[in-house]
Amino acid sequence: MLRIEKLTKRFGANTAVDTANLDIDKPVMIGIIGRSGAGKSTLLRMINRLADATEGRILFEGRDVTQLTGKAKRAWQSDCAMIFQQFNLVPRMDVVSNVLHGTLNRRSTFATMFNLFPMEDIHRAIDILDRLGIAEHAPKRAEALSGGQQQRVAIARALMQDPKIILADEPIASLDPMNAQTVMEALRRIHEEDGRTVIANLHTLDTARRYCDRVVGMRDGRIVFDGLPEQLTSGVAREIYGAGEEFSEAATSTQIETLDASTHALRPTRSEALL
Known part of the structure; x- marks a missing residue:
């Protein structure tokens, strides 16, 4: 389905992603x-073609995505x-219009300029908002909603x-634990359903x-782990994060009951801790 072959991204003398290989043969x-700084965001941006690869290929259903223009x-x-x-x-735009912007790639320039949306798309946008539990906020400005919303x-x-x-590039990094769980549960349901x-x-x-x-671990631009969640032991985590024996998982936890746990090992930023 999706194959990444020796994907590399350099910024001058710095290598953000170093010969990454990844095979996905079914929805997962x-x-x-x-x-x-491990290269996670750069990898996603290359897959989406927001950034061009320096070397390597991205194949989707046999098509070379890196060559598309x-x-x-x-x-x-x-x-x-x-x-x-x-x-x-768009903060001052209503919620449903923000959702409808997901159709911009298939709409004409004229329709885009004047925000002309087919009624079918409007109904579909509201149905999707309802699925995510926020349909009642459809007419509100986006800026009026909480971060999780x-x-x-x-x-x-x-x-x-x-x-x-x-x-999803760090989709819960700026959210509190309750909203983080809500967003991750929504992404999981989308995958399953x-x-x-x-x-x-x-x-x-x-x-x-x-x-x-499945969990992929990156360190210094390289994929150093690719396995099942149960294989992600504390020892493997120490290798991924480049930490010593003092490494504590509480430093990276989103579980509400462990947020106040003290640690003197890996000290992430506030956004990382809430993630």
Whole structure:
């Protein structure tokens, strides 16, 4: 279904992603973990073609995605929807219009300029919002919603594209634990109910184990682990994060009961800790 072969991205003398290889042969939910700067975001951006690879290939159903240009590239970006940490919504626009922006790639320039949406698309957008538990917020401005609600609007916008793959770049990094769980549960349901592949960048071990079928660990731009959640032991985590014996999983937990646990090992940023 999706094959990544020796994918590399260099920025001058720095290598952000180093000869990454990944095979996905069926719809699956994958969590990519690792420290900040490990190359996780760059990998997703290359898959979506927001960034061009320096070397290597991305094959989807036998087609070389890295060679796509123009209309074919835009079509791929519809098939491979992207969800960002900071939501990327239009704050002063109402929620349902933000969701409808997921159809921009298949609409005319005239319709886009004047926000002319078919009634069928409007009904579909509201149905998707209802599925995510936020249909009552459809007429509100996006800026009036909480962070967790805004991220669900961003997920709804991605679903409007009817993608085959959903890429989520740290989707819960800026959310509190309750909203983080709600968003991850929504992504899991989308995978299970729709049969869509979901690939999410995560910082936390418990999130990866709880929601993902497969976990990929990155360190210094290289994939150093690719296995089942139960294979993600503390020893493996220490290797991924480059930490010593003092490493504590509490430092990367999203479980509410462990948020106040003290640790002197890996000290992530606030966003990483909440992730």
